Amino acid sequence: MLFYFIRRVAMLVPMLLGLSLLLFVVARLLPGDPVGLAAGPNATPELIERLRAEFGLDQSLPMQYWTYLTGLVQGDWGQSVFTRRPVFEDLMTYLPATLELVIAALVIAIVLGIPLGLLTAVYRNGVLDYVTRTVALGGIAMPRFFLGLLLQLGFAAWLGWLPLAGRFPLIGFPPEHVTGFYTVDAVLSGDWEGLRLALAHLAMPAFAMSLSPLATIMRMMRASTIEVLQQDYVLTERALGLSSRLILFKYVLKNAMTSTLTIIGLYVSWLLGGTVLVETVFDWPGLGLYATQAILTQDFMPVIGVTMVIAMIYLVTMLLVDLLYGVFNPKVRYS
Amino acid sequence: MALLDIENLGLAMTSFEGETQILHGIDLTIERGEIWGMVGETGSGKSLTGLSVSRLIPSPPGRYTSGAIRFEGQDLLQADEPAMRRLRGRRIGMIFQDPTTNLNPAFRVGTQLVDVALHAGRADPSVLGLAPGASARALKAAAKARAVEMLDHVGITNPAERIRSYPHELSGGMKQRVLIAMAMIGKPDLLIADEPTTALDVSVQAQILRLMHALVHERDIGVLLITHNLGVVAQICTHVAVMFRGRILEKGPVRAVLKHPSHAYTKALLDAVPRAHTKRGELRGLGGIDMEAAE
Numbered sequence A: 001m002l003f004y005f006i007r008r009v010a011m012l013v014p015m016l017l018g019l020s021l022l023l024f025v026v027a028r029l030l031p032g033d034p035v036g037l038a039a040g041p042n043a044t045p046e047l048i049e050r051l052r053a054e055f056g057l058d059q060s061l062p063m064q065y066w067t068y069l070t071g072l073v074q075g076d077w078g079q080s081v082f083t084r085r086p087v088f089e090d091l092m093t094y095l096p097a098t099l100e101l102v103i104a105a106l107v108i109a110i111v112l113g114i115p116l117g118l119l120t121a122v123y124r125n126g127v128l129d130y131v132t133r134t135v136a137l138g139g140i141a142m143p144r145f146f147l148g149l150l151l152q153l154g155f156a157a158w159l160g161w162l163p164l165a166g167r168f169p170l171i172g173f174p175p176e177h178v179t180g181f182y183t184v185d186a187v188l189s190g191d192w193e194g195l196r197l198a199l200a201h202l203a204m205p206a207f208a209m210s211l212s213p214l215a216t217i218m219r220m221m222r223a224s225t226i227e228v229l230q231q232d233y234v235l236t237e238r239a240l241g242l243s244s245r246l247i248l249f250k251y252v253l254k255n256a257m258t259s260t261l262t263i264i265g266l267y268v269s270w271l272l273g274g275t276v277l278v279e280t281v282f283d284w285p286g287l288g289l290y291a292t293q294a295i296l297t298q299d300f301m302p303v304i305g306v307t308m309v310i311a312m313i314y315l316v317t318m319l320l321v322d323l324l325y326g327v328f329n330p331k332v333r334y335s
Numbered sequence B: 001m002a003l004l005d006i007e008n009l010g011l012a013m014t015s016f017e018g019e020t021q022i023l024h025g026i027d028l029t030i031e032r033g034e035i036w037g038m039v040g041e042t043g044s045g046k047s048l049t050g051l052s053v054s055r056l057i058p059s060p061p062g063r064y065t066s067g068a069i070r071f072e073g074q075d076l077l078q079a080d081e082p083a084m085r086r087l088r089g090r091r092i093g094m095i096f097q098d099p100t101t102n103l104n105p106a107f108r109v110g111t112q113l114v115d116v117a118l119h120a121g122r123a124d125p126s127v128l129g130l131a132p133g134a135s136a137r138a139l140k141a142a143a144k145a146r147a148v149e150m151l152d153h154v155g156i157t158n159p160a161e162r163i164r165s166y167p168h169e170l171s172g173g174m175k176q177r178v179l180i181a182m183a184m185i186g187k188p189d190l191l192i193a194d195e196p197t198t199a200l201d202v203s204v205q206a207q208i209l210r211l212m213h214a215l216v217h218e219r220d221i222g223v224l225l226i227t228h229n230l231g232v233v234a235q236i237c238t239h240v241a242v243m244f245r246g247r248i249l250e251k252g253p254v255r256a257v258l259k260h261p262s263h264a265y266t267k268a269l270l271d272a273v274p275r276a277h278t279k280r281g282e283l284r285g286l287g288g289i290d291m292e293a294a295e
C-alpha cells in the first residue's frame, strides 16, 4: 500500500516533466511577440533587444527550457513580461481564490448530490425525483457562465441579496492572510463579518459552477443506488431487521459511492478548467482571470505556470481518487 | 399455540402483464422443534412463501388476497413495519441461497454481524445476556463479544481475527457459516432457510446442513427449510410440504409422505431423486430419516 503510493507519486515526475516541455515548446512556437507588446508601440529596437536579453529570450531554446526547468524546481517560475512580477508569486495569490471557488462548488455538488441521489433512488418516480430530474437536465445542459448571468440578474440586480461580483468588497479589508482562502482565514481570525461577506461573494459563482457536477453526481448516485438496492445483501439486511436508515446510509451508500467517486475526480479538472468563464462573469480574481489576461498579452510564463498548476492538481486528485477506491471497495488491491 | 400458523394464504403479484395469483391458499403449521422441508419445482412459490412470513414482499407488486400468517398468535399480515422489524433478526431469522451475494462486500463480516446483534439486543437485551434497560455502550460491547462467540459457534476458526475479514476473503462455505451466524445471533424462534446449500460445493453442503441441524436442535426452534433436494429433506427434516404451482399438494411427517406419497407429483419427484441412500453416508450420524426404510 505504502509502496504503491510512493510509486504513484514517483510516476508524477516524468508526467510533469513531459508536460512542462510540451507547454514550453507550444508557447514558443506560437506566433506573437510578447516583449514587443509589453514595451509598447513607441519602443526603440534597442529597448526591445535589451528586454529580450533581460527575459533570456535571446538564448537558444534548449537553454531557455533548461533555465525554466531548474527554476521550476526552485520555485522560480519565470516572470511576466507584462507586469514584471514573478509568476510563482502571482500563482500563490490567485490559486487560493480559484481553489476556494472549485472546492466550494465541489462541496455543494457532493453534499447535495449524494443524498439527493440516494433519496431519489429510494423514492423513484416520486415528486422529488421528478423535480430534481428536470432541474438536473437543465443543470447539465446550461452553460455555467449563462447560469452565472441569470443568478446575477436575479439575486444581485433584482433582489439585491447578494453582491454582483468580486471576492470581497473593494473598500473592505479581507481577513488576515493565512491560507488565502477568505472563508477559512475569516474563521481562523474569528472575523465573522468577514466570513459573512466572503460567503456572500462566494455563493453565486460557486453555485453556478456546482450545478453541472451536482446534476451528474446525483444521477450517477441514483443509478448506482438503484442497482445496489436490488442486491441480495440488501434483502438479507432487511430480513435480519436492520433499519431502512442504517441500510441506506451505511450499507447501500458505501457500495453506491464507488462508481460516483470516479465522476467526482473527473469533475475536479472540469471545474478547474472551467473557472475562466465563471471568473470572468463574476470578476473573481483567480487563475482563470489571470490566465485570460496573460493570453491576451501573449505572456508565456504565466500561461505555462497556470497550466502546470492545474495539471498538478489534476494528477494529485486522480491519485487521491485511486486511494479512496480502496476505502470504498475493499476488493481493490494496490499493486 | 403454534409457533407459525399459515392459513389459506393467497398472494398475487403484479407485473407488466397484469396481476397473477401466485399462492393459492397455503396452509402450513410449524411447531417448535419441527423442521419443515418445503420442496417443489422452480417457480412453485416456495421463496415467496418464505418471504411472506417476514413480510419482505413489497407492495406493489405483491398483494395478499386472503388468509393469515400467525406467529405465536399474532397475525403478521396485520402487523405494521415497525412491529415486523422487531421480529426480524430477533424472533425470525432468515438464510438465503447464495452466500457470495448475500454478504455486503464493502463491509467486514464483523460489522454486519454486530449490527444484527445490536438490533436484536435493542429489541430484547436478554439475547445479549443483558438486563432490560442496558446502556448503549453495554449493548455495543456485548454485541461485539457475541459476534465473536457466534462465529466460533458456527465453526469458524480464529473468530477474533476472522471477524475483521471482508467477505471476498472467505470461501463460499465460510460465508454461508457467517450468514448462518447472522441469522442465529438474535436467538430466533423461527428460522427460514431458502435453499441454503444449493449454491455450495457438494462437499461443503453436508457440513452446512450438519451445522444447521446441530444449531436447531440446541435450541427448540421451528424451521422452514426450502429446498428442491428431497435427499436433504430425508436427512434432516421432520416434516415435508410439497408445493406445486402455488399450492401445497401434500404435507406431513417426512416418513409418511416419502413412504406413501399420495400425489403422482410427489411420486415423480421421488423418482427423480438419484438413489437417496448414496448420499446417506456423508450425513451418517445425523439421526436423519433412513431412506431405505422409506422405500
Ligand SMILES: Nc1ncnc2c1ncn2[C@@H]1O[C@H](COP(=O)(O)OP(=O)(O)O)[C@@H](O)[C@H]1O
Pocket: B013, B014, B015, B022, B040, B041, B042, B043, B044, B045, B046, B047, B048, B049, B061
Ligand atoms: N416480483 C415478481 N413479480 C411477478 N412475479 C413474480 C415476482 N417474483 C416471483 N414471481 C413469480 O412467482 C412465482 C413463484 O416464485 P418463487 O417463490 O421465487 O418460486 P420458487 O422459490 O419456488 O422457485 C414464479 O412463477 C415467479 O415467476
Ligand SMILES: [Mg+2]
Pocket: B046, B047, B048, B194
Ligand atoms: Mg426460490
